Amino acid sequence: MTSAQLTDDQPTRTVVTARDLFFGFLKVGIQGFGGVLPWARRMIVEERHWLSEVEFTDLLSLCQLLPGPNIVNVSVALGHRFAGLTGSLAAVTGLLAAPFCIVISLGMLYQAYGNSEALGGVFRNLGAAAAGLVVATAWKVAKPYIARPEAIVVAAAAFAAVVLFNWPLIYVVLALAPLSVAWVWRLAR
C-alpha cells in the first residue's frame, strides 16, 4: 500500500451540513451520465473528502444489500451520517431534482415526436444501443461467478422464472434469495 492510500484511509472528521449535501448531490446528479456511482464516489471521496476510500466501499456494499436504487440508498445513508433526517432528505432531493426534470423533458419530446419520421429513427437506434449496454452489464457482473456452479444454477433459475414463466419479481426474490444465501452459507462453513 502506498503512503497516499494510507492517508486516504484515515477516518475523516468533516462538518457537512444539509446544504452541502444538497449541492454535492445536485452536482452528482447533473454529471451522472452513464451511471451515477463513479461520479458520487469522486465527489464524496476525492473532491470533498467526506469519506475515506474504505468507508465509502463499506457504505456502498451495505447499500447494495438493501433493496431499492443503490445510489439513492447511498445518498440517504450519507445524509443521515452527517445531518440526520434533514441530511437524508437534502441529499436525495439534490440527487434526483435535476435528472428528474431532464428525463421528463425527454419524455415529453418522446411523446410528441416518438412516432415522427424525423425522431422515431433516433429513438429506435437508441433503444438498440441501450440493449447492447445491458447485455454488456450482464456479462460483466456474471464473469466473476462463472466458475461457481451454485451461482450458475441460481442465476439460471432467476432468468428462467422471469423470462420463461413471467413470474413477478417479488416471488423470484422471495424464493431464490434465501435459498441462495443459505447455500453460500453452507459452502462457507
Add this chain to the structure above:
Amino acid sequence: MKPDVLGVLMRHFVLLSLVAIGGANAVVPEMHRIAVEVEHWMTDRQFAELFALANAAPGPNVLMVCLIGFQAAGLAGAVVATVAMCGPSSLLTYFVVRRWEKHGNTRVKKIIQRGLAPVTIGLIAASAFLLTRAAIHDWLGLILGAATFALMAWTRYSPLWLFGVATGLGLLGIS
C-alpha cells in the same frame, strides 16, 4: 385518464421498491411486466426506447420509473412513480444504517452479498434478453447493439459515444 392510475402506479412501485435488489438493471424485467404486460401502458418497443432515454440522460437509471409514470399518467404519474420507487427503500435504508453503524457484522454481510449476487445476475441477464428482443429487429440495430456491447465490455470508453452515434444516424434518416 382514469383517476385510479395513480393508485395503481403507487401500489406497483411501492412493492417493487422493497424487492428491488441488484440495482436498476435488475428490476427492468419487472418494470416491463408491469408496464407492458399487466397494465398495457406502452408497447414492447416503447418500453425499450424509453429505457434508452433514461440511460442517455444524466442521473440514476432508476428514473426509468418516472418515464413509466409519465407515460401512464402524465406529470403526476411521474412524481408518484418516483416517490413510490424511492420512498420505501430509502426509509428502510435510513433505519438500517442507524442500527448497522453500531452492530455491523462483516462476515454476515459478505455471505448475504455472495448469496444475492447470482439472483441479480440472472435478473440482469433477463433484462438484457427482454430489451434485445424488444429493440433489435434488423441489421442496423444488431450492429449498434453489438458495438455498444463491445465498447462497454472491452474498452474504457463511455458507451455514451455510441448513444451519440445512434442519435446522429437517426437524425440522418438512417434507422
